[in-house]
Amino acid sequence: MPVLLARVDDRLVHGQVVHGWGRSLDATFFAIVSDELRADPERAELYLFAVPDGAAGLAVSVSEALGPEFRSSVEAARTILLFADLATPRRLVEGGFRLETLNVGGLHHAPGKHEVLDYVFLDAGDRDELRRLARLGVRVTAQDLPGNAAHELGALVGTE
Numbered sequence: 001m002p003v004l005l006a007r008v009d010d011r012l013v014h015g016q017v018v019h020g021w022g023r024s025l026d027a028t029f030f031a032i033v034s035d036e037l038r039a040d041p042e043r044a045e046l047y048l049f050a051v052p053d054g055a056a057g058l059a060v061s062v063s064e065a066l067g068p069e070f071r072s073s074v075e076a077a078r079t080i081l082l083f084a085d086l087a088t089p090r091r092l093v094e095g096g097f098r099l100e101t102l103n104v105g106g107l108h109h110a111p112g113k114h115e116v117l118d119y120v121f122l123d124a125g126d127r128d129e130l131r132r133l134a135r136l137g138v139r140v141t142a143q144d145l146p147g148n149a150a151h152e153l154g155a156l157v158g159t160e
Contacts, residue, residue, distance in 0.1 A: 003074060006081040006089060006099050009106040013050040013057070013082060016105065020145045021080060022052060029077035031070075032059040033088055062088060066095040086129035093136045102133065104142045104153055116156050119144045127157055 004025045009017060012032055021027070030051045037044040037059045044059035051057030056077070064070055074081075083089050086104075093099050106119050113121035120142050122130075133140055134154055143150040 003079050003081050003099070005103060006083070006101065007103045007105050008083045008086055008089065009104075010084050010108055011106055012084060013047045016145055017080065017082065018050055018052050020147075021105075022055070024146045025078065025080065027078050027080045028055050029073065029079045030055060030057045030082065031065075031074065031079060032057075032082045032084075033062060033065045033092060034059060034084055035061045035088075036084075038064065062091050062095065065092055066097060071097075086126055086133065089138070090129055090132050090136065093133070093138060099138055101139045101141065103150075104140060105144050116153070117142050117151060120153070122157060130154060130157060 004027060005021055007017065007021070013030055017030070022030070030048075032044065032047060037047065038061040048057040048059065058073070060070055089099060089102055104120055107113070107121055107126065108119070109115070109121045112123045113126070114123070115121050130140060130153060140153045141150040142153045142156070
């Protein structure tokens with residue numbers, strides 16, 4: 001089965017992901033792809049604690065996500081992939097992982113970031129990553145919850 005949802009959300013696993021997306025997609029596997037969290041298992045465990053009963057959760061590095069074992073796990077489940085930033089999914093795609101669409105569900109305010117939507121704040125580096133993802137053929141939308149409208153993020157920030 002293909003990935004049900006690939007989502008960039010700096011909060012990673014939280015209520016919108018678990019209850020909003022997870023329930024509506026009937027997700028059985030929540031995978032965080034993050035070199036930083038993979039290197040800090042105690043912190044990763046705090047995020048994975050929010051994975052609902054009956055579903056599996058895992059934090060992997062980009063290199064692990066590109067391996068056959070992880071890909072088999074993704075294909076065998078109803079998977080939601082989670083990323084904390086735009087660079088990580090781009091690195092995954094550049095490594096050969098097939099990712100057709102990417103949902104930006106939460107990149108929150110931080111110094112130097114400017115509001116695009118209520119839940120999406122971007123800086124110049126984020127815009128560069130969006131351009132790179134577009135060149136790689138990834139369609140990027142912004143949508144916080146499944147019942148809300150999806151916005152073509154490239155059109156909103158001028159990358160298309």
